Amino acid sequence: MDPQESDYLLSVRDLRTYFHLYEGVVRAVDGVSFDIRQGQTIGIIGESGCGKSVTVQSIMRLVPTPPGRIEGGQMLFCLPGENGRQRDVVDLAGLPINSPELQRIRWRHIAMVFQEPMTAFSPVHTVGDQIIEAMQFHIPGLSRRQARAEAIELLKSVGIPRADKLVDAYSYQFSGGMRQRAMIAMALSCHPELLIADEPTTALDVTVEAQILALLKDVQRKYNMAMLYISHDLAVVGQIADDIMVMYLGMAVELANVREVFRNPLHPYTQALWRSIPSVDGPLERLVPIVGTLPHPYAPRAGCPFYSRCEQRLDQCKSMVPEFVEATPGHQVRCHLFRQG
């Protein structure tokens, strides 16, 4: 495929990441496919064990190997080319772990914001030094003085007061919200085309969360940056995403426009999720918990991952894994209740 023809920034195709443990094999990501375009935001939602974090860790090649391994699939990333016109398409899954290509892509083109900013920062280096280090690594010829000035500007742009003083502070001297902003500044330092945010606001108060969401949106607009936003909170994702991908037990079970997922969810799991989550402005009805429990991670799997808890299941669901099909234009779902078109 001609790189200039592609309209995606990143195309994940049937990604599979398994963990080979003593007790058995955990199929953490077991068939995930999606495309993300420049400037687009995809929200990935799902509960513990659904594989959303491992999916983005696979993209960033942060999965500990061993015991994890990308078993299959491709992650095609469109790099802007040397002379600005030509674009290269790189399969992130195929790059050797310490290769210079991977080092060049990671952070410069794809950056990540983590859930626990306290653990993402080095406690023994200043926040400024960590931002400067990232910039100097990726931007050749950048002097320390220039990098420091840039770092201060970045901290200012994410709403950190007295940036010229706090650039020399340590992460423990920041409050939770400020630390998260500093991490966003660090992630943006090389102006990546894609930002991955893994539950960045889960540990924060709702007022700080709203500010971080607004900041991310602003930055996206300014740089036409794409974003993968992971959360277990449907309402938060509804604020920020263009499209939503719902994951269950390592598979993408639904992928559609945010309005569609909110107003017309197709997959039984998505529908069950909606009925079990309280909201501040939706109808006030008794919550309906999802019946059953998650199967044991090492249990052998056959058929649809949601079979054991699905109230709309058919006979074939027990033994046949449904295909990920486009049930209506732009609305993909992995369920035997739906066919292509």
Next chain:
Amino acid sequence: MADGDNVVLDVKGLKKYFPLRSTGFRRQLVGQIKAVDDVSFQVRVGETVGVVGESGCGKTTLGRCVVRIYDPTAGDILLRLGGRQVSVGKLGKQDYREFRKSVQMVFQDPFASLNPRMNLLQTVGEPLLVNGIATGRDLEDRVTDVIRKVGLNVGFLRRFPHSFSGGQRQRICIARALVVNPRVVVADEPVSALDVSIQAQILNLLQDLQREFGLSYIFISHNMSVVRYMSNRILVMYAGRLVETAPRDDLLYAPKHPYTAMLLSAVPKVTRLGEIARAETLGEPPNLLALPKGCVFNPRCPHTQDICRTEAPTLHNVGADHFASCHFAESLQLRGV
């Protein structure tokens, strides 16, 4: 306020100040953190009072004072015990026992609040032993009864906390709180550490138990959606103060304090997609070591006037069972959910 008959807990002027001492040999008092500063409210029989606010607002400290994990610095808690009213501040030894049985707590982290070396029977049975309620066969019967009520299998009696899931562990904590037949249960973020699909199970369980046993809950949470689902009335705290209290729907749809409106504007809504609250409207949490003069909310409030900077407002009646601590509560047109 409510008539005396159906009030089970009456909190009056509760204060909890934590002293700050200098480092060094002398350890002199250099200041104090007013974690809870003059909070008063009532809890009626069978009702859930939700307490919301950002981190550091004092809601957890309030809960701990009610359960007497902390001794309050000032103020009193009146509990209706068997027809009479007792003041928690002045409890004699016997009454103190009664109090402990009547007011129980469920904590946020179901793993941290369980002794890993005690099995289910021992964990849920301990309050019965400590309070001299039952031993031996009688104890085991009562424990079996209550763990069935919270949806756990009797076959698990001899298992230890590590063999249970997060949701099951929280059920154990609820069973432990209920085994002594309390009147009031203080639940401090009881579902925050649980997966979303398990939260629904625990919330429904709490509601069912409330109906069955006529329990009152003080439900502390930072999550407005969960508080809405559970509460009959809601208390909003800011910097240790109670800034607004009202019946649930009145608070959500017609708030009278600017901070409540601010909190509501920041909560993501499922009926309005893509609507993020503007950052400028949200401000920064207060520094408890350097609270402003006048109204503690004034630096962050979009409606601040001169009087707000000099005179602290008091909690006053602004509607049916609706109280707010703002100089302009009656005149501001605030937006709710």
